[in-house]
Each structure stands twice: as structure tokens, then as C-alpha cells.
Amino acid sequence: MPTQQQHISQGYCQNCGRDHTLGMAEAEKHCYELMKHLEEHRTIDLFPANATRDPQLSTDFLFGEARGKMFGILTCRTREGARVNLRAFSGQFNGRWQVPGWAPPLFNVEDMESLTADVEKTIKRMGREILHPDCSRQQQQDVRRQRRELSRELMKEIHSLYRLFNFRGKEETIFTAYIGQNGIPNGTGDCCAPKLFSLAARKNLIPLGIAEFYWGRENSSKTRDHGRFYPSCLEKCQPILGFMLCGLEELHAAINQ
Template sequence: MLPEEFVPLSRFFRGTVPEVGSITALFEGVCPSTGQTLTLPRTELAELAARRLIQLLPESEPKMFGVLLVRTERGEEGVLRAFSGKLNGSFHHPGWVPPMLELSPSILEISTKQRLEEMKRQLQELAKSPLYRDRHMVRSRWEEQSKALEKRLKGRKKGRDLHRAAGFSEEELAAQSKHDSREKREFKKNMQAALEPIRQVEEKIGTLKAERKSLSRALQAELHERFEVELWREAPWSLASLFPAGPPTGTGECCAPKLLHFARLHHLKPLALAEFWWGESSLERQRGEFYPPCEERCQPLLGPLLTEAALRIPVVYHDAHLLVVDKPSGLLTVPGRQNWNQDSIINRLEHEWGELLPVHRLDLETSGLVILARDPHTHGRLQSQFAERSVKKVYQAVLERLPTSTSGEIKAAVQGKSSTSLFRLLDEHERRVELEPLTGRTHQLRVHCARDLQCPIQGDTIYGSGGGARLKLHARLLEFEHPISGAPLRLETEVPF
């Protein structure tokens, strides 16, 4: 069934459909998975459709409007219409395509993030307070004094026992015992009074952390609910890969991405696009004139939205307890904390496999094997193996330069924490190496290659010169014990570069 936003050309033009005519402009984009340049024309027919739409438009706030000529799977041609941003205060109007993703934060998201930031500030202040900073030293001193007092009191009691056996006055010995009891009570009272402020700070920190965890979960649930996973499930790209630092404000609200995304979602083939400015003219835009998709927000999306490629995340191993997948480059392992970076292997796979718990993660740009647990018990046992460093992880990478040695061990701190990696040259001509991290720091292999080998990984936009279609780093092998049966598992995947 065709969506209500699809208007057949014959109905749109009220009878005879004009000829397609010539191409008046050509828009280009690059497919993120194949690197192929894809094109979409503006044709005379698309411009006529735009002129027809202008006749139907009331005078309103100045903005871009657009039409996309499309063809259904049965060969019927029609028109889709869109406006940029909001029209009369709303993103949604009958007959017009909706935004590809509503990136504007909800009231709940705004208030929750504000509260989380305030809690973060409070936790930082509490952690820096002298009471919390010196808590271990203060407790240690009181414990030492407590042990010393216990020792003195035991010595006195032993002396009283000897005196009692020797016939000393019971009244005098009883008075000494009462004195020791008072001294012990007074010491405990003083110690509790000294440690109570520390306990209160720790309790406040614990309460804040528990509230933060609860709020974070609620926020994640809100973001997940707003994220329409059906729109992205087989797309060979993600917003996080196209805009690593986050999409500019208004991304997905312009005409071209709205139209192309809607067409893709409903299996409509784009034929031609025409975008025009309607309303009062400005310095950059003239009323009724045609314009190409904007460079900042729309151009990066053209290729991804025009591609017909689909993406299925390969499942390398699965059973009742766990799943091991071959994560593609450009897709997050888990959802992020913004509404634009919810797309992840977790969200894409949960519709088929149910709830999945990530045991470890790979960077957005890194591809390769990722273990996902299917229940909390399995998750805990697998995480223990990673914590004990009993999981073997082997990567392949292509470097920008040839390392000076063919193999070796890198022992150098990453983010202030001790880190160790092994490397071995596989192909001198390709500058291909095998990497094995013995610790698991963030960006460990990328830092060790760039900083310690002086050979950044190809495509590394953070530690190298960037360039190329992707970061050439792939997790190709995992060896670990099955968390339930204890059987050894060795899983491998092909290197895609």
C-alpha cells in the first residue's frame, strides 16, 4: 500500500503529465559502503512539479520547499513534497513527508540532561572535598588508635586478673574496670563523631550515583523509544559515521534528506529533485528560485540516502547464551547518549535476537568481532574473562608507514594507565600488521601505533592523517571459554580490506 504522501503524477498535474524534458542540474553523493559516486538530477519535469506546488502554497514564513519525483515498484510515477524545518510551528502536516529523524530534544531529555550535569558537578565537588579525599587516611588513624586502646585495655584486664588472684581489693579492681569501660565508650563516641561527616559524604555520593544510574536508564529508554529503528535497520551507514562530532542543528529537517529518506523507507525510486525558496527573498535566497541541497547538512547525506545497498550484520556464532557478530565500520556497538547516535548493532539486532548485553565494545570506525550476551549471568561470566585478561583478541591493521622493526611488544601508558600490545609485520609492501592488545584501554592500538611505533593506522582521523574510506583496523579473531560449558571457542572473520 502506497503512503498518503505519494501523489500520482496524473493527479498532481490534474490530467496530462508533461514530458520529462532535459536535466537542468545534477546533484552528487558518495555511497559510504562502495565509494561509488551516485547522482540525482533536477529535470524540467521536476521544476514544473515545483511550479505546480507553488500555485498551491499560501503565503507563509520564508523557507525552502522541495519535490521529489519517484517511481513505485510497480512502475507508477508520482510526487513527494517537503518543507524545511517547521511549517506553522510543526514538523508534521498531512500530505507532507516527515523529518527523517526528529533531532530536537524532548522536554524530558532536556530536563534529564540538565539534572545529570548538575549531579556530575555535585559528585565532582564532593570527590574533591577534604573529607572525602582524606577519608582512608582518617579511618586508618582511628583504626590504629582503636587497636592501641584495645591492647592497653587487654593489658589492664590481665593485670586485674592477676591482682584478683593475689587477693587485691575487689572494690578497687571494679573501679578500674568501670574506668576502662568509660574510656572505651568515650573513644567510640569520639571516633563515631569524627567519622560521621565522612559517612554522610559517602552516603550522599552513593545516593547521587544511584539516582544518576536511574536517570541515565530512563533517558536511554526515552531516546530508544524515540529512535525509529525500522528506518535504519539495513542502512549501510549511520548518522554517527557521517557526523562523528554530531550532526549540525537541523540535520534531517531539510527537504532533500527528508524526501530521499522517506522514498527509501517506502521502496520508492528517486527520479528527480527540485528545491526552491518560497516567501520573502533574502540576501542568499530569491523567491521562486531553485537551489541545490546545502553543503553542511544535506550533502553528506545524499550518497547514503541514494544508495540501494543494504547491510546485514553477520552473525559468526550464536547459541542460547551469547551472540558473536562481525561489526561493520561506521556503526556503534551500543547506543550513544544523544538522539542522533542511537543507531547501533544492539538496536539493529534486538528485534531478531531479543535483549542483548554488550560484553565489550569496538570503536565506531573499527570493524570486527563483538561478543553480546543474551542474559545477565552470561554477561557477568564473560566480563570476568575480559577482566582477568584471559580473552585473546587479534586485530589486523594497515599502517601509514612501515615500522622500523618486524615484531615486538609495546609497553606504554594510554590515558595514564599501563597498557601492553604485541605487533607483528605481515606484509611489508602493504604495511599490514597483526596487533594483539594484552590490556583493553580505549583507543589502545591506535595510540600505540601512532605514538609508539610512529606509524598511524590508515584512515585514523584522530591520531593519523585521516584519508581513505575508513579506519583500517579489524578485530579478526577471538579466543575465550564458553561462559556456561567451559568449552574453548575460537572465532575468526575475514579482514574486509
């Protein structure tokens, strides 16, 4: 059985010079309820139209070649005292960034699609060039180098679309919020915790607890198992969660007075 101390979201904030953390609290219980729903209904479609669930939101693919993904719940309190639960899945779900009832990404999806469409076509074309039988070894090396440079530039532009919010009403780009040492990894900001905290901050909610679990076939590196809880990841989440959690202690102190 996971404990609140074992599975927390945490990070260091360079703005205030403090570590910020949030444990599981009641979020663990609500995650078990979500697991039960996923087990029984095999879908993340929480609001089906006319009782017909969207087949693209089935969880079956998580147990195949695509493998599983992380899910998370953030329990919150409104300023008036009502309880609210927010849900998130990591990254995209079967190619979708947005699903009703789930936290959105940290960027405008239309802006992302506009930015990536043409560049991704070019990158795929370069891949075909490399595999062409008439492409010499030197040409292959040149195209691979150009493709790497293009991919790096695209990732910088993608990261520029992300907007992070915290509980002091502050907004940062991922470039200014990230405090890791070795550059910003691909996928930073796409995990459950950043999605949940950003949504809570924008909705003026006060987070009380967070829990994240893995659902589906184990990942290729065998570090994630079906149905198990995990803390927010060290490489992608902790370097931005310090900023995102900043101000939460003061909110907790205010509601406990």
C-alpha cells in the same frame, strides 16, 4: 530557467566508494505547480477538513520576520510503474514537524519532544540568570559556559534520534552516515532532500527526480531568494546524501531493462 545539471542532489558514499547524484527531471514541473498552489491559496494545508484550512499552516509568516524556507518535490516510481510525488518542507513549519501530505522528519517526534522539553527549560532559565542584575560578570561567564556545554550535549542526544535509510535497504545513524570534516551542523537531516529520500526508501519507491525551491522573504544571509531553485546544501546535505542515494543507480538500471 533552472536545468537538471545545475540543481542536483549529490554526495559521496563511503560504503561503496562512489558519488551518487539525482537531477531534477519532472520534479521541476511539479514544483511550479506547487508554487502556483502556494501563491493562490497561501497555505500548505493540502487536505482541509470541510474546506476549512488550518490557519497555522498559512504561508503568510514566511514573508515576515520568520523569513522563508525551502520546499521540495521528489518524483518517484512504484515497483509496478505508477508515478508518485512526495513533498517536503525544511525543518519545522510554524512549530510543526508533521503536516499531512508532507514528508515527516527523520526521527520520532514524541521522542524528540520528550528529550528536549526539560533541557530547553533549563537553557532558558540559564538565559534569565545571565540577564539578572545581581549576576556578576564571573557568574555570567560560568553560566554561559555551562549553557554551551548543555546545548552541545543536547545536540548530540538529538542527533542520536535520527535514522537515515538508503536504496539498498540499509539504515544508519546520522553519526555513521555523515562524512563532513568539521562536526555535524545543527539542522543536518532536516532539509527537504533527506526527508524525501528517507521517505521514498521506506516506502520502497524509486526516485526519478528532485527539485527544491525557496518560498518567502529572503534569508538573513541573503543567499536564498523567493521562488528560486537551489541544489541540496553543501554543508548539511551532501555529507549524508551519498549514503542515502546509494543503490539508486541499480534500481534505475533495473527499470530501464
